[in-house]
Amino acid sequence: MLLAKPTYKIHFLIDAPKIHTDLLWDLSLLFVGLIIAYFAGVFFFKNRITSSSKKVALRKKELSPIIGQFLFCEDDDSKEEKTDYIKLKIEIRHLLKDDFNRQVLAEILLDLRKDVTGDTQRRLFNLYKNLELHKDAYQKLKSWKWHVVSKGILELTQMQVEESYNLITKFINDKRVTIRKQAEIATVSLKHEGINFFLDTTRYRISEWQQLKLLDVIRNLEDFQPPRFKVWLTSSNRHVVLFALRLIKYYNQNDVKPSLIELAKHKNNKIKDEAINCIKEFNVSEALDTLQTVFWKSTPHIKISILDTIAAIGNEDNVEFLQLIEKKEANFSVRSKAISAINTILPESILPTKGIQDVSNFEIPDDVTRKEEFDELWPSEPELPIFEQDIHEENILRLEPKVEHNTTTDIERQKGDVPNVKNIEETDESVSLNLQPEFEIDIVEDTIDERNDPKIMEEEHFSEMDEKNKEIEPAYIPSEEDTDFQGIDLQFLPIVIDAEMEEEHKETVKSKKHITSESPERHLHEIEVIFEQVLLEDLTLEEEAIESIDGLAMTEISFLPIVVDEDDMDTNISEESRYRYSIPEKNPENKASDNANLAFEQVFQKEAIDRRLLSKKNKKAKLPVSTAEIDKAQVRQITVVFEQLIPEKDRPDEMVMDNENEKMGDGLKDLEFDIPMNKTAINEDRPIQEDPREQKSTKKFLKYIPEIELYEQDTLEKLELLDDIEELGDEREIPLLLEYLDDENVPVVRERIQEILKKFSPLEIQKLSTSGNKSRTEDLTEHTSVVADFFEHCDTESKLILLDTLTDIMDQKDIRFLEELLESPDLEIRKKAQSLLHDWQEQQTIEESINSKKENVIDGNTSSVVSHESDEGYDFLLDELEIRKSDTYDIFDIEFEVGLDEEEHEHEGGQAIAGPASTSEKALLSRLKFLPTKIFERLNG
Amino acid sequence: MGGKKVLLAEDDELLAALLKHKLTKGGYTVDLCEDGKEVKEYLKKTQPDIIVTDIMMPYFSGIELIDFIRNEMNSNLPIIVISSAGNEENVLTAFEMGANDFISKPISPAELIVRIERELIKNKFASS
Known part of the structure; x- marks a missing residue:
């Protein structure tokens, strides 16, 4: 070990604490090690992620064609395509056993969902469910990880698995925000009533963003009928109330006025603001008083909203309140809004006051041309000059008054109407010549007081405007002498307005005044409208034609249809009168009318119905809308031409007709039927008198008319x-x-x-x-067993169940299938098939014996048995007796000559091959014949 | 319209496979290209009857491809553009460059077939 010595001197409280160099080395090594481990970890995980994503991409590439094939498989596909489809189905079922493949398949479907629409998307959803991938998503819902649950909900929502609705709704009040939000969207999008459930049950905050997303989901729902959202205005969750208000506004559900007025008093500013917005949107004028009350205790933002609403829906009565705000309100924005609101209700009632110069001391320089001279030179009004802001006072023009009665308000008006005038300052003297003489202004210093009285200003403004216009008029119309301006550039001249147009202008100004000072609705009612009555020629002609019916021969009008409105048809016309009346009506009350037969014709074709005409007719109440209303008195005197003559038939004919009519319903209204005269008589409860002349004349035609066949109701239906x-x-x-x-x-x-x-x-x-x-x-029609298709995709247990089921419904076509099963690798299935075949054999034998006895009793010999109408027992009997059948081809006949070669050939194939009907039948019978032997052989190995 | 050759330029393999399957079922011969470069190479060798191209593709965008076909190849081949929803600017540019039609994602394969058929008919009349 190295000795650890301090390498520096100790200076207490000044120098760094002593650290041994060895320790420093150790620490360095440690950190280097950590860094290496970190980078190794990053490298490892990166590689892992990359490789797994590569694997997924590769698998996606493999599976995507399968998906395509699955999606576009149709019933009318070729046999090969269907076979491929079945193979793919088997393949995919194998693939689905692996979780990774399931995950990849789900990802593929989710990806494709974004790219396709319409029928393909619908098929995609079905495929997702058919492959049972939604069950994986259900599993995700059970996870404790929030992101897994959220992903599961998203998946189910995107693939529109409606069955998951009840599972997802449980998460609406989940404490984890992400899950909750996902669940909210899923609930609303999976079912139309989801929004109701969500608004009813949610206890948490609904963020602004979430509200937007939910609204977006609702908007895109197909055939969505929005509920009445006012129901949720009473919710204890204020976020629900707020969202409901927004939805009310969006769906324009304006039947919530009292609730809106109440919510304008809400202590929550957002709700209050939204309620005020709704009030403005739905023009709830009843809320104006509440708004004024609420105003003083509101935040500036709400105050501005209120003022905005008052400006939109308020009237002159609110101006006083607004003026009060203008005086008392400390907040600049609110004050400005109040002024703006006043000006919206009463336009130009408050004019600019800041930065306005006092022009009373302004003098016009002496060298400026006097007005008289100016008029001589420029008879018409020149264009207004645009003045600059920075102008020296020495050059300011003094405008001489032209009209004596000009007041201070006049100045205001001039300023207001012609903003340039307030800056009447000129730098160049020559420019002063361009000033219009009509806009002379009297300058009075004190103009502020009167500004506060808008009514006075308004009245004066318009009255003086009229006078001004009157004065201006002559100046606009130059005399003929003055119009000789050849060679002079007249571009600067104003557009001369005709006196009549001027009058119209004045009227427009007046009407504007009214409209702006009062509520627009009131003025809409006060507008005078001159209606010009236009009588259509065709209507007149129609009326005249019908009114003058007395003067007409019926032959002239018989071709005309009586046009009837469909709506009136049900009420005014009896069921029978819907048909064309071909046989004339006879009135027993009036003998004279026996000869006066009328041909009515009703046409109900929609194209023929002229509603306009009908309304006109109804108004006049003169023309008939149905045959019942036709004035008989007018009609009696008219000679009637028979359009078609049909003799009176028996009552049952009519019954048939009625039945037919009922069945045909509205769809056949357009058809016309000829019905017997007695039908019309029934309608009007009058007895029928046979006309012998009619009968005589019709008899010769009768032979050409086919007899009506009468059927029972049941027969007709069949x-x-x-x-x-x-x-x-x-x-x-x-x-x-x-x-x-x-x-x-x-x-x-x-x-x-x-x-x-x-x-x-x-x-x-x-x-x-x-x-x-x-x-x-x-x-x-069927050659294969009904269970064969199911059998392919079942496990052993299911197969056994299917075979059990087959016992009850088994027939010959199942025998072949059962024989195939004898070669099945599964012992249980083999045994089951054998027992079934054995049962079938026994049953057949019994039937055969019964049939043969029966036949013998009837005919007494076997030749009588050989007929085309025999059943399966007969066929088998022939087979047993080794009788060869006729060579005549008949697909229902079975060829009884069983060749051993054929049988062997089939056995060589290992399994029976489905062939044409005759071949399969032949094979079937031969198999049946040798079945007991075969079974016995198999059992013995 | 059976047997007509469609060049489908789409970088999304899943969508491309799906559309190819649908078009093949509709009786068309479909060749797939995953990017603009591949399309250019393809066009040098083969002449399809119609081109269906995505706007956003690697190497060369759909718009560049249209420009190449119209100006460099001087071809009047019908071109249908596939664009993402809300990509109005690109669609307008594509039309300016000479695209014949466009379809936006999400796509209805049935609708695409109808559009292809229509363009082929138009082209047939124009050429005759």
């Missing part, structure tokens, strides 16, 4: 259903149609079903349909 099936269905409807065909007894319906079957099916199915054999059709 026919309609069949129409729909024909229009919308395809060959998949065949089993259903066959069922109907079996059950149906009505010939028309049977014919219709057969027609549709012809359309949907090839010739074989048509044959089958006539025979009514259902089971064969099922065989035709």
